[in-house]
Each structure stands twice: as structure tokens, then as C-alpha cells.
Amino acid sequence: MDRQGNIINPSQDPQLPKETVLNYYQKMTLLNTMDRILYESQRQGRISFYMTNYGEEGTHIGSASALDPNDLVFGQYREAGVLMYRGFPLDLFMAQCYANADDLGKGRQMPVHYGCKDLNFVTISSPLATQIPQAVGAAYAFKRQNMNRAVICYFGEGAASEGDAHAGFNFSATLECPLIFFCRNNGYAISTPTNEQYRGDGIAARGPGYGMLSIRVDGNDVFAVYNATKEARRRAVAENQPFLIEAMTYRIGHHSTSDDSSAYRSVDEVNYWDKQDHPISRLRHYMTARGWWSEDDERSWRKQSRKTVMEAFEKAEKRLKPNPELLFTDVYDEMIPTLNKQKESMWRHVQQYKEHYPVDLYEK
């Protein structure tokens, strides 16, 4: 569709039912609302770190909706919308960011490093591109299981410069793995623009060099993303071969809460994408034209989504942190003797100097 939400070529229209499209819109805007509240909470020092998804909501929802729920997701860190689409509760997003006792990750990782076994979303880690060859291994194992499962692996255009991206692309092709590589090309890796990242024709142009089917899509068009992912998934599973999708988009927000992007790009540039070409407003045009969404719907949904996010937020903030003992578990599957000794030593010490440690904030 174009920027006004008009379908350009009817033969390419996925003709998704109203409920599906409304769900897309609500998931994208709910993510946007959560982003705004958590971004502010970081500014106020209530959580230590945050990364927003502004401008890339369409890539998450469009691709996630084209997958089977059993497909395994490996991500980078700016794909919270995939989890949102799969039904990850707001409480658990918040629990992870607050590292409270409800966090499935037991409070060990920085905020936005989500993971969910039940929703087949592999826990995020900070080292860039490491998930790319891992996703290939998982896809290879799925192929052997013959269970009609695919793997999708997200990464940014900056991460695509890592050696692990090269490893993953090449392994997936030579070992014939049912896998979709999904590159979010948003123009920047922190402050580095793409002309300092690569000199070829983006990331998609690298695919054929590895013998990989590749396509570039408008990442701000949720239907284009959906169509490409749907077909890539179909062929990846049917033919046991990898597929590369490069979604062109724009990182509207700062790289993270530790970054001020006005130091390296103009406000005009950001405003253009935010106001003229945004995946959320584009889908809203589409819905409005069909009479599926009104100003009233918008107002009440905004209010309702803000309320649910705030409720989860307040609940997460009040919750205690996990028991400090969890610092020592899961290093290995079983507690090893040296770690057990270190744990006991920590408790003895904290007992002796408890006024110097924030013990009251943690579960006992």
C-alpha cells in the first residue's frame, strides 16, 4: 500500500479480514504505548535502560503474523513486537525491565532482553549477530525432526557486518536449512549511517552471493512484510532452503536511552519518517478508508491501552526483586561445590554487613 494506505496492486492484496487488521493495529500501537511509558520511566531513573521500537513496529507485526506459532524466533533486541503479537503479557515485559521477582529471566539481564520458552522466542543477548549461526543450527535440527517448523532470525543492518552473519548465511545455504533471515535496515547502527556500514546494494544484494533467495520490502508497509514473510516461510519449509528478507525502514527513536541521536542526524530527517511515512499511521489510513476505525475508536483505544500499560507498570514497580540466591543458580544445570561455597560466603557476609546491602528490596 502507499503512504495513504491505498492498495497499489490488488493482486498483491493479502485481503486480511477486519479482525486481523485491527489486531495488527492494536498490537503495533500497544507496543508504541509501552515504549513511550518505559522510555519515560528510564528518563526518570526507574529502570536502568530501554530501547524503543519507534518506526519498526510494522516489521515485527507483519512478519510475526506470517509465521506459525511453533516457529522459533531468534532476535537481536528491537523485535519486542514479535513477542507482543504472540501474546507475551505486559506484566512480563515489565517484569523483565524492572528485573523483579516475576521476571522469567530471574533479573539477570539488562532491560529489553526478553525471552519466552512457551512462545518460542529465544532469549535475547547483547552480543550482536551471535544468534545468526545459532538460528541456522536450530533450523537444521528442525529439518531433521521433520515437524514442519521454520526458524526466523532478526538482525539489524549493522549486525550484518559481523563475521557471524557471514557464517550464518553460508551455513544455512550449504546445509539447506528452513530458515528466514529478516534484516531490519533502519539506516543507522547507533551513530553509523549505512554508507559507513557497507558499499554494496544493502543487505539483500548479498543473499544471491550465498545462493540464497532474497527480497527487499518496504518495512513501513505491514502487508508487504506479511506477504514476503508468508511466502518465504512456505518455501523455506517446503524446500529446506534459507530466505533473506531486507525490510527498509527508519529508526525514529534514539538507538537506546544511552544515546542522543540529535548528535549525528537532523531533527528534520527524523520528523519526515515520523510524520510522513510511519507504519502505524499508514495502517490507520487503510483502516479508516474501509470504515473500520474512527476518531472515537482511536481515542478510546489510546486511553484503554495507556491504562493497561500503566497498570502493569505500577504493578511491576511495586514488586520485590528476586532472591539474591538466584545470582548463583543456572550457571550449570546443577550447583557445583565451589559456587555453593561462594553462595554461603555471600550470605555470611551480607548477614554481617546487612545495613550496607539493599536486602529489603529482594525476596527472602
Add this chain to the structure above:
Amino acid sequence: MNLFQSVTSALDNTLASDPTAVIFGEDVAFGGVFRCTVGLRDKYGKDRVFNTPLCEQGIVGFGIGVAVTGATAIAEIQFADYIFPAFDQIVNEAAKYRYRSGNLFDCGKLTIRAPWGCVGHGSLYHSQSPEAFFAHCPGIKVVIPRGPVQAKGLLLSCIADMNPCIFFEPKILYRAAVDQVPVEAYTIPLSQADVLQEGSDVTLVAWGTQVHVMREVATMAQEKLGVSCEVIDLQTILPWDIDTVCKSVAKTGRLLISHEAPVTGGFASEISSTVQEECFLNLEAPIRRVCGYDTPFPHIFEPFYIPDKWKCFEAIKRMINY
């Protein structure tokens, strides 16, 4: 069986009993450059024993991914010297997978095998002993056998263990050492040192090929000095068997640790400081480390570089006379 045959036997047992198990790496399909995977592809199929592109970071990343699905992944790195391109995948990823996810995900079914140690003429990049780099990394296990029986039993334990393991195979022993090795599967527990010879005057600790040097030194010390040595094969570098080593030193009062790797930052430092903390009142002489020098591993100078029996013997002599 010699050591490479006992490795093949362990891999054969694994593929036979575990339908999820796969073996991969550079040149493993035709049997491997050290013959460790001979015949396995014919027996179990090309989807279970296969070559990868030449890329170590890819091999380990791929192996982690296989293991994340719950399948057994046995990756081969052609020489321990070339494991460093995969250091990030091992240290930042494999070792931390379970911990960082709160046990939602893990790669416990991953084992990485790699030929290790000096070989007479391997020079800088076919001789390295990188275990100490990995000993500083919580979350992985590092295991080194001294012979064919230990290789099979310890490798089967690594493969069965629910944590990512690195298994270093002393390549100088691939064809040299021959043992009676059971054809069927058996395991030797990890994190347990093996007391090969009891003694009362000095404790000698080593692993891999160096264990054989230590045994010879123990005989020399007995014959030439009348000194009784207790010889211990550490077997697992991480998490290591502190109890067995400390118990021995509490009895003998003296400790010599020897490894091929360079002395500074080598694993002997860790053993030495731990024993000093635990056995201070029992120690009758400073703990000695006889190790490689703090240089890259040289080609023509190998005989002068390695911590051979004469260097170890001299160290014992000085400890006894301290």
C-alpha cells in the same frame, strides 16, 4: 584401541543410542584429518555426520543452535589453536545461555572436541593448550583425557552432560597410546581427579600428555632420590576437583603442578593459589609450577620449550631440599 579409535568408538555409541545426535565440523565426513570420525557417515548417514564450511565461529554458533532445540550436537574444531574465532560464541553465548535466560533455554547438549597439545613439530598453531583461557569462563566444562580409556569414558560423559563441554584430545597420543577399551558405552565422571599412584612426599598434578611425564618423573624421583610421589591426573579443568588435590597435599605437604601451556595465567596458578589457601598449615615448601615459557610455541626449539621430565625432576629435588 588407540586414542583416535576410542574417540570414534565413543561417537559410534552416541550416534547409535541417541537419534538426535549429529557430528559436524571441517572435514569430518571423510573421517577427519586425525581419523576420529572414520566410517561414521557411512554407518549413520550424511545428515548426521557432515562437513561444514570452513568457519569456526559458525561451527560453534551452529552447534549451540542445534543444542537449543534439545538435540545432541558434537562439534569438531580441527585444532585447539583455531578455537579462538569461536571464543565469543563459547564465552558470551554457550557458557551463559542457561544463566541469562533463567533456565528457559540452554545449550547443554553441545560438546566441542578439539585436538590439543604439542606434537613435536606443530609450532605456533598446531601445538597450543588453550584450557586456561576457558577456565576463566563460568558455565562451560573443560575436560582433557590422558589415554584411550579415559578419552572414551570422559567424552561420553561430556556428551551426556547437560552443560556445554569442551573436550581436548592430546593429539600426540592419537596413535601412540594403546589400551584395552570396552566396545560398549561407559562413562568416567567429570570434575573428578584420578589418583594414579599413591605417595607420601610430593603431590604431582598434571593433565593430558603431561600425566605420562609426571609418572616417569615419579619413578625417577623414587629411584634417584628415594622420594615417594603421589601422581594425580586432574582430568577436568573446569569445574576442577579441589578436594582430591587438597587432600593429597595435606598428606604430602608439597605440590608440583606441570602443564605445557605458558606459565603466566596458566591453570597451575589457579590450583596453586587455591591449595595455598586451603592447605597453608600443611605446606612445607613453596608450590612449584613447571610449565611452558611465556612465549609462543616455537618450531625448532620445542625440546627446550616443553616442561619435560628433567625440568620436573629438578623441581622435585629443590622442593625436597627446601
